[in-house]
Each structure stands twice: as structure tokens, then as C-alpha cells.
Amino acid sequence: MQTASKLSPKKKTSVGWAMTLLITNAIFNRDNLPQAVDRLDLALTYNCNRQQRNKWVSRINWVLGPRVSRRILEARLNRGLPYYERVHLTLDRELSHSKLFFRNQPSRQRWSNWYGNHHSEPKRVCVPGTGNYQDFKKIGDRKQNFDRWGLKELAILVLRAEKYGRKVKAVGSGHALTAVAQCDDYLVCTQELNQTQRRATEAIKEKYKEGYEVEVNYGNVKKKEKRYLFETSGGTKLHHLIDELEAQGLALINQGGSSIQAISGAISTSTHGSGMEIGPFPAFVKSITLVGKEGKIYRVEPTDGITDPQAFEEVEEYKCITLIQDDEQFQAVQVGVGAMGIIFSLIIEVQPKYRLYEERKLYDWKDYKALMQKGDLREFVNAHRHFEVLINPYEEMMDDGEVIPRKCLVTTRNYAGQQKDLPGSQERNYLSSLISGIAISGKLSPWVFNRSYKNLPRMINNSLLRIEDYKEKGGGFEDYSHKVLDQGLGELKFYGYAIEFGFPLDKVFTAVERIIEVCKESAQYDHFLAAPFSLRFVKHCPAHLSMMSQDDMCMIELVSVKDVTGTFSLLKKLEKEMLDLGGVPHWGLSLLPWSKDMLSKAFPKFEEWKKYQAKFGGETFVTPFWENLLDYPLKAANS
Numbered sequence: 141m142q143t144a145s146k147l148s149p150k151k152k153t154s155v156g157w158a159m160t161l162l163i164t165n166a167i168f169n170r171d172n173l174p175q176a177v178d179r180l181d182l183a184l185t186y187n188c189n190r191q192q193r194n195k196w197v198s199r200i201n202w203v204l205g206p207r208v209s210r211r212i213l214e215a216r217l218n219r220g221l222p223y224y225e226r227v228h229l230t231l232d233r234e235l236s237h238s239k240l241f242f243r244n245q246p247s248r249q250r251w252s253n254w255y256g257n258h259h260s261e262p263k264r265v266c267v268p269g270t271g272n273y274q275d276f277k278k279i280g281d282r283k284q285n286f287d288r289w290g291l292k293e294l295a296i297l298v299l300r301a302e303k304y305g306r307k308v309k310a311v312g313s314g315h316a317l318t319a320v321a322q323c324d325d326y327l328v329c330t331q332e333l334n335q336t337q338r339r340a341t342e343a344i345k346e347k348y349k350e351g352y353e354v355e356v357n358y359g360n361v362k363k364k365e366k367r368y369l370f371e372t373s374g375g376t377k378l379h380h381l382i383d384e385l386e387a388q389g390l391a392l393i394n395q396g397g398s399s400i401q402a403i404s405g406a407i408s409t410s411t412h413g414s415g416m417e418i419g420p421f422p423a424f425v426k427s428i429t430l431v432g433k434e435g436k437i438y439r440v441e442p443t444d445g446i447t448d449p450q451a452f453e454e455v456e457e458y459k460c461i462t463l464i465q466d467d468e469q470f471q472a473v474q475v476g477v478g479a480m481g482i483i484f485s486l487i488i489e490v491q492p493k494y495r496l497y498e499e500r501k502l503y504d505w506k507d508y509k510a511l512m513q514k515g516d517l518r519e520f521v522n523a524h525r526h527f528e529v530l531i532n533p534y535e536e537m538m539d540d541g542e543v544i545p546r547k548c549l550v551t552t553r554n555y556a557g558q559q560k561d562l563p564g565s566q567e568r569n570y571l572s573s574l575i576s577g578i579a580i581s582g583k584l585s586p587w588v589f590n591r592s593y594k595n596l597p598r599m600i601n602n603s604l605l606r607i608e609d610y611k612e613k614g615g616g617f618e619d620y621s622h623k624v625l626d627q628g629l630g631e632l633k634f635y636g637y638a639i640e641f642g643f644p645l646d647k648v649f650t651a652v653e654r655i656i657e658v659c660k661e662s663a664q665y666d667h668f669l670a671a672p673f674s675l676r677f678v679k680h681c682p683a684h685l686s687m688m689s690q691d692d693m694c695m696i697e698l699v700s701v702k703d704v705t706g707t708f709s710l711l712k713k714l715e716k717e718m719l720d721l722g723g724v725p726h727w728g729l730s731l732l733p734w735s736k737d738m739l740s741k742a743f744p745k746f747e748e749w750k751k752y753q754a755k756f757g758g759e760t761f762v763t764p765f766w767e768n769l770l771d772y773p774l775k776a777a778n779s
Contacts, residue, residue, distance in 0.1 A: 227587040241329040262327035268293035269332035283337040295435035312402025316728030330375030340369035343452040374404040374483035397627040404483040409727035410686040414676035416522035432481035433758035472752035474683035496624040497556035499610040526553035530672040533659040534597035586703040641723030642693035667706030671699040684749040751777040
């Protein structure tokens, strides 16, 4: 099957001329600005390589750096606009900056999630731990130590909260659209719980200490791969963990599109990447140490866990910890969504550092869907270590009435060995090399989309075309795994938001067609998504509250950009439709209120999970998100 043909007639406009016209219209003739944006869009698509885009990033940021430049542009762009569609180009505070809390600060503090739709003014903000978030490298040799004082602080904190009848919630980066991290009582900032970063050997069974082999099935070929155990503190940010692993010649088995989350947050909400034979983050966890109600400390593992019980009892610093090795209890705490207690540390499975080669190819969705449906879908997807599809929700209508078929972009990633001479190995041929590199792009994007909303179908097509990148085209992207798996969106990522749902493989195409139908219906009212939606395939994970608990799943993510008029309502409509089809909602990516019935339907082991929540977390960890979902008093599991 051939890749898609060109999306629209080539325009031989140079990027420099298109940029000049854009700036001129922005200042002197705003009515023509949408056409100027379109002209630049076409110039970037057909007449600009990635080296040239990087030069334009530097030039544009130089022009927009002075505050006066941004204020002039702001004034011109906002003239006559409703307040909710005005653009504010301040660079004083970027969304990606971590929300830091410090010891001994006043109790009057505020917290919000990254999107800003959930807020709290907690009675107390607690910052336990002896690590160092702001200068992670300064932890130095202490990374080999067990943070005993941090563990003691957590236990005392929980007891204090219970003494005064307060709830407790640990937070990482607040990277969730839902209210899972909201708390009005004791908010525990885990940023300093990042001291321990070491190969796990203490009290570990001999067969695991020096690495061990596991069977994998990538590319529909089974083989053995080496794995190691690594202990990390619960508040560690993923980007710090990735750096620490790399320094030790190791790497995560998989990761999502960004690395800003804390490791506990990623695990507790079943964050995932892609890969038909690769599970979500909780699937890599082999042991969890948490502090639960009454300040009790547990180390929870599967029945045949990695810890040697006898050796564990002999370690002085572990004497305050109760070891539990039981499949059901482990599967309950794997995805605790913050209600099981505070995760102090984790032992995860990692592998030796490795390289990936990525290709992105554009197709007509109708043709590619037929190819995917031709045989066994699972084998088709598993032909690659990683497989993703981006789909334009819309067909494109040309000025002459011609309809351009719906496009999709297929991304595949496979092991690359140590090749360093592959085309494109230095840099991804990627839209973000221009767009996300520009300092004001996140704030300007919704303005552009609101002014040119009827052109969104074509804009999405052109965006997909610009990031097409494969060997036969002289491209592709090859690097160490974490650089390939991280999508490199930078600041721009924080101006988008998404909802996501899991579907068994036999329901994928039904869900896709319903998404397309709803988007077509809403387009009649000029409500559009501002981005393609994605299909990512993830292996089954037995954790009770994992989105993959029922089966291997296709995770469908629907993305838009903040402040684009109409998209918020459209996403809520799509969420309702996906739930009606039996979609399993993502703990961190949802807009509608959650209900007990929805939980029971989406997670068949929810009732079992509730019993263990009563045992480990109890009412102490029932924050506002859980208040209407858990009926207390619950009967705790005794096992």
C-alpha cells in the first residue's frame, strides 16, 4: 500500500516571505491574519526542512523576547475579540514549571492541577523526605541509602492527621485532568521523597540480584531479554529517574509521551505508553512500600515476590515494615489512585540501555483500517515493539469541492542496535522543532484555531504530513529509548488536554467510527477538535484498577487545545459516547463526574479493591474525589 498523496496544492511561498506576511498582517491587518497563517502553514509543509525550522525558532524567539514586542502583538490580535478568545502572551510564568512547596512555609498555600480546573487550599502542606528535588544531582552518594527519616516522617504525619480527623493525599506533578490529587486537609508534596536510587539487592532473592531473564514477544518473535531490579523513592520525577538509570547503563522498559510526572503518580493511575506486548507502568512494579492508615508501613509484593522473607526480617531498617506477599493484595495496591496510602518507595523492573528506530508514515485511513482488519489485529499491531495511529477526525474539503480522504499517521518503533548512521538519527523530523520551540506558541495556538476553525481539518492534515518521517523518504529517527519515546512537545504540551478510554481489540473500530460520527455532527455547529486522536495498544495488566485489567486494550486518546471554543463541550459529548460503548476511562484523563456504577462496570474487581482500600488506606485517604465513590464504613480484608 502506498502512502498518502499530497494533501493540497503546493504553494511555492518561501517561509521567510510567509513569516513576513504573517507579522505584517498581525500588526496592520488582522482580518487577513488567518490567510497569512494558512500561507505559512503551507510553506512549512512543502518548502522547509527541519534545519531551516530550527533557524526560524531562534529568529522568532529573538523578535518576541522583549516584553514590548509581545504587548504590541497582543493588542493587535485582541482587538474586538470576546474576552474568552483573547490571547495573553506573557512569559512570566510557564505552565510546565513544577509547583514547588517548601518546608516551614505558611499554611496558607494553594494547589492546582496542571490544567487549572481543580484547586485546593489545604490546611497543611507537608514536605517529607531528605532528598533534593531542585538539585537532584546534589543527593550524590546518599542515593544508595534508604531514607529512614523520610519514612518516619510519613508515619508521624499520618498519625497526626488522624489525631485531628484530617484526610491525607500525596501529590506529585498534578498531571491529571481529574480531581484525583485534590485535598483540602493534609496535602503531602512528595518532591523530596527522591533520595533512594539504587540497584535493588538488599533482602532480595538470589536469583534476582544480578539480573534475570524474561521472555518477550516483540515483532511476533519470542526471545529472552535481561532484566534488573531498581529501587526508587516514590516522589522521584520520571525525568530524574530516567537520568539516573541512564547513568547506570539502564532504561525504563517503556514510558509515556512525557516525563514530568512523579513515578508514584504514573503508577497509581496506570499511565502507559504503547506496545502490544508491553504493559502500563504498574506492570513493571515488583514491590511497593507504602504508609497506610494508623501510620502502618507495608511492603507489598506478589505471592512469589522478589523479597527473601528471612533476609528481610534481619535488615534493621526494615523492622518497622510488614512484608506482605500475596497476589490479590499486590494487585489491589498496584493502582491505588492515592487511596491506599502514601507510596514511599518502589522496586521496578528495568532493562539495559537500548536504542529505538522510529518511522512515521501517512496513509488514507479507509485503506489502512482495511489492512488492520484483514487478519489478526493483535498480530498486526505486534509486528513492531511500539505501534500507534493518529487519525484526523475530519475529511478535508478543497475549494473546488474535492474531498480529500481522511488521513492517518502510523508510528512504529523497533530496536535499532547501535547504528549511528541512519538517516535522521540526529533529530526527529517533527512539527515541534518549529512550533513548540517558539516561546509563545502554546498561548498563540488557540487564538489561531479560533480564528481559522473551519480550516482545522486541513491544518490537521498538514500537521500529520509535516511529521511524516521514514527511511525511504530519507528520514526516520534513531536514538536512545527515552529520547525517542518522549514526544518532545516541551511547553506546548501543557496547553493541550485530553480524555482517554480503553477498548478491547474487538471494539476498537466501532469506537473509532463513533468518534468520527460525533465529530461530524458537531462540525455543523462549528465545534471542532484541534488535533488528531490516537490509538495506542497496551498489554493486559492484572492490577484491579488498571485500565488494562480486563484484557489487552487499545487506548484511544482524544486531544484538543486549551481555550479553543467548542472543544470542551465536544470532548464531554465524546466521553459520554465512549462510556456508553463500554470504554474504560483513564484515571487522569476525564471530564465528566465519576459514579459508582461507572466504576463497577469499567473495573470488574472494584468491589474487591474496596476491601483492601479499607485495610491499607481507610477513611484517612478518602479525599474529595473518592467521597461519592466509596461507602464508609467498609469491611476491610483480613488476609
